[in-house]
Structure formats: C-alpha cells, structure tokens
Amino acid sequence: MFIGLLVLAGIYLSMRSNLPSVESLRDLQWQTPMQIFSADGKLISQFGEKKRIPLTLEEMPQQLINAILATEDDRFYLHFGVDPIGMGRAILGQIIGQNKGGASTITMQVARNFFLTREQTYVRKIREIFISFHIESLLTKDEILTLYMNKISLGHRSFGFGAAAQVYYGKDVKDLTLAQIAVLAGLPKAPSTLNPISRPDRAKQRRAVVLQRMFSAGYITAQQLSDANNAPISAKKHGAEIELSAPYIAEMAHQEMIDRFGKETAYTGGFKVFTTVTSHLQHAAQQALINNILAYDIRHGYRGALASLRSVNEESITTKEANNQADLIPITTEEAIAALSSWPSYHHLEPAVVTAVFEQTADITLKNGSNATLDWSALSWARAYINDDKQGPAPTSANEILALGDVIMVAKTTSGYRLSQVPDVSAALVSLNTDNGAIKAAVGGFSFQQSQFNRVTQAKRQVGSNIKPFIYSAALANGYTLASIVNDAPINQWDRSTGVVWRPKNSPPVYSGEIRLRLALAQSKNVIAVRLLRAVGLDNIIPYLALFGFNPHDLPRNESLALGSASLTPLEVATGFATFANGGFLVTPYLIERIEDSFGNIIFQANPAIACDECNTGEAEPTALLQADTMSKDVDNFEAALTNNTINKAPRVISAQNAFLMTEALNSAIWGADWNIKPYWQGTGFRARSLNRRDIAGKTGTTNQAKDAWFSGYSRRLVTTSWIGFDDPSRNLGQTSYNANLGKQQTTGKEFGAKSAQPAWINFMKVALADLPIEPFTQPDALLSVRIDKASGKLTTKTDRSSRFEYFELGTAPTEYVSQDLSSEILDGGNTEENSELEIFD
Structure with missing residues (x-):
C-alpha cells in the first residue's frame, strides 16, 4: 500500500504541470450558437452546430438539480472529487465479475468532458481522478455542478440541460414537468440510446429509474412518483424557438458575422446579434410582398398540377371525361x-x-391526412396560363381545372382552402431609415426555402424610370428649375456606330410639346429625361449619379442611361432615394445594431452616419436628433454621443434646396393631377393616394418590355423600394385580360411599375406610416415661392387654375411675366393612362 501511494504521488507530480488552470475553468467560453434578433428582441434565427443555452445554478429548477444528484452522484456535496464508497463498490464488482455501477462522480465527469476523451484505459482513469482533485481544490461544489449541467452532451446536438429542454420539449428548463425533468436527467448515461425521440421505450424505463432514486432520496413523494411514472413520453424534436421568421434578414446578418469573426468563432462564440429590423415592419413587408406576388400570379392564370397520381390514355379519353369514369x-x-x-x-x-x-x-386530401373541399370561389380564378401575355377563357366547371389524382398547392384562408400555386415571378422589398440607413425591413423573395438568392442585395436589375429623379436632380444642379420648359417631342438620332436610328419613345407614345419639368417627372416623360441628360452632359451625369452611392461602373455611358438602362439592386435604389428624403445626405445602409457576447457584454455598437446639419455645429437638441431613428435608437446612448461630440455625420452630397425641390416634384407623381382642363392628367404613382398621406413622394419605374417593375417612395423618415420581375431575364411581366369570374375589382392590361410593384409598397407603407406622425418636408433657406403661369412657366398675376405657386432657389425664379392669356392652351400633360411608363430602345 505504501509503495502504491508513492507511485500515485509520483504520477500526480508528473502530471501536475499539465493539469488545468483556474482561469481555464472559471473564464470558460462556452461554445454556444450565434443568435439573430430583431430590434425588439424577437429571435429570428440561430446558427451553430452545437445547441447550448448556458444557465446559472439559480436559473435551474431545484427538481432538476435533485434529479441529477440522485441519479449521478448522491454524495456529491460530501466527497472530495472521488467517492471512496462508489470507487470501492466498482472495484469489488470488477474483482467478482459483477457490474456494481460506475465510480464516476460529477466532478470526474466534468474532468472527462472538459479535458479528456472517453477511452476506457487505466491511465485515462488515473488522470481523471487527479484532475478531479485539482478541480475540487479550485472551484466550489456549486461551480462544478454548474459546469456539469451546462457541458454534458444530451443527444440531438444539445449540450447542457438548457438546450435539451428546448430540443426535446420546446420549453425553458424552468417550465418542465417532473416527468420531463426525469427523462432529461436520465440522458447523461447514454444520450444516443436513451433519448425520448429515438427510443421512447428505453427513455421511459430510464425515467422510472431516475424517479425511483429521487423518491428513495426523499426528493419527491409517492404521489409525485406515481403521477410522473404514468405521464406519457411527450418529447419531440424542436428547433430554436423562432419568434420572427425572417430568413433573408438572418442570412444577411449571418454572413456579416462570418466576415467579422470567421466561421468557427461566429458559430461557437455565443454571440447575440441585434439587427435594426423591427418585427412588425418585417412581418408587414413579408405579407405585402407575398400577397403582391400571389395576386400577380393568379391574374396570369393556372399553370396546372404539379404531378398526377393517375395517368390517362389521352388518345382514347380526355381528362374531362376521365373525371367521370367510374373505373378510375x-x-x-x-x-x-x-x-x-x-x-x-x-x-x-x-x-x-x-x-x-x-x-x-373538388375534394382534396392534405399532407397531414385531413380532408377538405374546394368550392367554386376557391377554383373559379384558375383559367389556363398560356404564356406571360395570354390566358385561357374563364372556366365554367371544376373538371376544366382539376383531375382525379392531381397534386396541387392550396392556400389556407379564413373560410377554408383555395387553389393556388408556387409563383414563378420574383420580387424584393427593402425599407430604410432615411436619417441613418438602418434597414427596417427586407424581403429578398417569395420564399427562402424556394430560393436563397436575396434579390434585395444580389439582384442587379434595370431600374427603368426609377433613375429619372437623379437625372432631374442633376438638371436642377445645372441651372434648370421645376418651371423650366422642355420640348416633349419625339427624338430621332442617327447612330453611326450601329447604323440605326435611335428613337426613344414615351410610353404610351403621346407627346405634349412644351412642358414644365415638374409635370414631365410626374408623368415620367422619357424624351424629357433624354433631353436633360444631353443638356447636362454624360460626362457630368455619371459623376453626379455616383454621389447617390451608385457604382459608376454600373452606369452605362450612353443616353439610354436616362431611360433606366443601369442595373442596380433594390438596396442601392432605396439608398439613393433616401438622399432626397433626408435633405441631401448620403447614408450607408446597415443591419446590425449591436453584438453581445454570451455574457451579455456589448462588444460592438453601430455608430451610423447621421443625416443632419444641426449636429455639424454641436448645437442640435437631443430630441431633434433622436428623430433619426424613432423605432430603435436608444435615447441614453444618443444623448451621450451628442454630449461627447461623437456623432458620426453623413456627407452632404446635394444641396438641401435640390433635395426639397426633387421631393416636391416626386410628390406630384402621387398627388399631382388636373381633371378640369384638357387633356387632363395625373401622376403615375396616383394609387398611393389611398394612404391618405400628403407627406409622401415616389416614382414608378418600368423597363423595356416590362421585364422589371419598380416603385420607390418615401416619407421624411422612411424610404421603401419595391421591385418585381422574373429571375429569368428572357421573360417579361406581360399582360392580362379580363377574367369574367373575378368581377370588377381586378387588375388587367399591361404590367408596369404602378400596377405590379406599387401595390406591395402601398400595403407595406400603410403599416409603416401608422407608426410615424404626419411630417411635412421642411422648406430649407434660400428658397422662395412665386406664382407662375402653368403653360409658360413665367410669372403671372392670375389666381385661377391656369396658375400655381412654384418653388425656386434664390436667383433662379423667372423675372418675366406671361404676356398673353394662354389659359385655353395649357399644356399640362398626356392622357389618363399611367401616362409615362418607360420603354428603352437601344
């Protein structure tokens, strides 16, 4: 015995230098997954191979602690890391050839889990014992138990009881029943073969053992023992408790975290990532986009069943007849x-x-085995899809649409189910805070499950007439005013390099002659945009457009730029429009507001560039600057930044006067109209009047052959861009004819920005603007308003409908009065169609 003790002492001394330090145990960095949250704390997603939710001992229910002690180490608070009684029993069992139970204490399991492997050797066991002695000398019993309950593997990639409660029961550990606690407490012995999902029978047997030991130790009563033993095994696999499904947002944040920290650290560092999106705006954006896509898809017709479980000999019998065959x-x-x-x-x-x-x-069976009936209101929309421009006749009976055995998609409604289909068309919607670029909502497609391609940030599409406000802004910066008269007449230009004549056209091809710039933009006159580009010069236009954040390499160096031939992402377009909304500043979009480590310490706090003149002088009131983000900014942090003069200031890229004048013109695209004087007109974005907000501005956009449709618009604090189109660039959005089964409230005719993209924008902004008070755009200094004659743009003394007030920068207002009465010849625009949607002719 003496020699044996000397040998053990020698082994201990030889191993002591390799034993763990107190720092490695007390300053343990748990390998916990990364979690993505909304600005209001809703869990969006979780990334990481290991599922772990570290808890303190105080956060764990006492019944769980009792179950662990009774099952794994009932003398834990009495021994010094090794239980002599348990060790002696295990050695005796080895000598007589009987299994007398293991000798591992909770401390020994901590030693093995943190520092050793699970190989069955005497050397490993001796190292485990020595490390246990060392751990007991460094940590308290409660600290050791906390390490054990957070480290132990419990199956299905869950580590620790906090994660296991979520994985098996979808609950916080504090909400578990005694029966559920007993199931989890039985897992450490063999999590792969005793877990209640893979082996519920063995889990039930193990639960009985745990409960009996708890009863024997006096932790539970006989009645509790009986009730828990009779409870069913209710476990099933649960994912992270997602509170806000926003997969495109989650992936954007996920990728940024990998770029910041690397994949391994991002996945195991336990980071909590708080984004700038708010849950109710993100939900509104998703609903607006999905509903708009489905509406487009329905009006273009039904593309047929996904598959069929019953084949029919088409040579001998038609599908319609087959539905009536009794022998099917x-x-x-x-x-x-x-x-x-x-x-x-x-x-x-x-x-x-x-x-x-x-x-x-038609009767249907769903995936869960339940049955339902599709009535005629759920089927009647489904006329046949022929191509993007043509649909079949309205159906009159169900067997024109469906056949026995068809595999179809249906949509759940308040009254039952409706025939539907997975859309072919794609879309995107993004909304930014205009004052700091915070992304408030973003949806990159119909379904992340269907396509992970994020069209908000990755899809560069031709922008159509969405480019025109930036062309007009350049014109204002180069001597034009909103009252300047430009000739709206056809352009014919011979191109020697191609040998063809370039003829950009208005859409529809209606021309108004001399027209003011405000009206030309409101009606989206194509040839006016080309004439303005020529007047400013291509060499001046491209650097000017780059001021709005557009990459010059994405801007074609030819006159088709004026018609929207540039390809930009929806996020880039929204960022550009934000400059008009915030008074002339370029903000940088950002998604991550802050990052916390696994202990809740803030390791990153966004410091976005703020659009404001006041903060340049340090004289701004905190309450004024707080309006920069009314939905997520922390007041105390903002006031502290102001006091310490650490406000990050966004660069001014255009004058406040230019931004205000452009907003005025874009407001006319929504609210501008004249129904009293021929030939009558209204702005292309007039549908947004349904929001009943005068403090908004926006612009439609449609490309050649309607391959892309856009609407971008804003209030003072929020800018939103909506896009719709096909991922396949060979397809256009087409047109639809009247469906006799759908009544009068349906969209027909050619697809373009106002019909195809703007409805999603309107439905989203209806929710978003409800959070924001009416806030007119502030008129900056160095502007004046004078009454002008609508036809000539000159000064007038008349106060009838032939005149209006117009804004001018100082020194640019007209000085000449109109010399004759032109009230009968007022040229205020085109026709009553969506007058000026774009076509690009190369």
Missing part, C-alpha cells in the same frame, strides 16, 4: 399522404391531392 381507382388517404411527403410547403401554401372532382367543387 380511387385515391386512398394513405396513398395521398405518401405522395405528398416529398412536396414542401411554402408559407401558407401546402400540397394536396385531388381525390374527387364534381361540377363546381
């Missing part, structure tokens, strides 16, 4: 469920199998 084999529920297992669901769309077709109804 019925679809069983089991067959339907098996067939649907491979078809995914998207949002509120889910797959179903048609099990019967009647005159104007």
